Amino acid sequence: GQSLEQPSEVTAVEGAIVQINCTYQTSGFYGLSWYQQHDGGAPTFLSYNALDGLEETGRFSSFLSRSDSYGYLLLQELQMKDSASYFCAVGTNAGKSTFGDGTTLTVKP
Amino acid sequence: KAGVTQTPRYLIKTRGQQVTLSCSPISGHRSVSWYQQTPGQGLQFLFEYFSETQRNKGNFPGRFSGRQFSNSRSEMNVSTLELGDSALYLCASSLQEATGQEAFFGQGTRLTVV
Numbered sequence: 001g002q003s004l005e006q007p008s009e010v011t012a013v014e015g016a017i018v019q020i021n022c023t024y025q026t027s028g029f030y031g032l033s034w035y036q037q038h039d040g041g042a043p044t045f046l047s048y049n050a051l052d053g054l055e056e057t058g059r060f061s062s063f064l065s066r067s068d069s070y071g072y073l074l075l076q077e078l079q080m081k082d083s084a085s086y087f088c089a090v091g092t093n094a095g096k097s098t099f100g101d102g103t104t105l106t107v108k109p
Numbered sequence: 110k111a112g113v114t115q116t117p118r119y120l121i122k123t124r125g126q127q128v129t130l131s132c133s134p135i136s137g138h139r140s141v142s143w144y145q146q147t148p149g150q151g152l153q154f155l156f157e158y159f160s161e162t163q164r165n166k167g168n169f170p171g172r173f174s175g176r177q178f179s180n181s182r183s184e185m186n187v188s189t190l191e192l193g194d195s196a197l198y199l200c201a202s203s204l205q206e207a208t209g210q211e212a213f214f215g216q217g218t219r220l221t222v223v
Contacts, residue, residue: 031210033210033211033212035214041216042199042214042215042216042217043152043199043201043214044214045211045212045213048210048211050210087151087152089152091210094164094165095140095157095159095164095165096154096157096164096165097142097154097157097212098154099144099151099152099153099154100151101150101151102151
């Protein structure tokens with residue numbers, strides 16, 4: 001089966017940088033995705049890594065190390081609106097995506 | 110283009126009843142996945158359909174079923190509802206098979222079982 005681990009909660013101040021880690025165990029790994037979900041809203045796609053390295057999209061970056069079965073989401077210049085839950089998700093070549101339990105990020109002024 | 114549409118948005122059912130939820134994916138998307146989300150929990154994978162075929166199924170009882178039509182619209186059905194089935198049910202569509210690449214989620218159907 002598949003399993004993912006990510007911290008349940010992270011707190012940071014406005015303007016800071018925060019890193020949310022995700023470790024996974026799976027067979028047939030295809031890629032690692034990150035999603036953001038605000039309270040009462042639908043998850044929205046942030047980034048996807050299939051190969052090792054860093055992907056940058058504005059203030060958000062995502063990193064993957066396939067050999068370590070590890071990835072992280074880096075949020076820079078935190079804003080209050082970044083307060084949300086962040087999920088990592090592993091996709092496999094069998095066409096199945098498994099989500100982590102999510103990390104609740106609280107940004108304080 | 111239109112996003113993923115889920116209907117209904119809210120639903121209240123009684124224990125023992127059955128329910129059918131609908132998901133219309135983004136035009137051109139052939140993969141539809143369904144997830145259950147309960148308060149404080151992550152997204153639990155229910156099943157994934159690609160080109161009308163169920164490719165994967167999560168660890169849910171047989172009371173949970175689904176199907177996909179030729180126009181890629183998908184339905185999921187839950188029979189003999191239990192209180193524990195109260196949750197937000199989300200569907201996600203993607204262009205290709207659910208290999209973890211970009212998926213677009215609908216707003217979900219919030220099911221309450223009383």
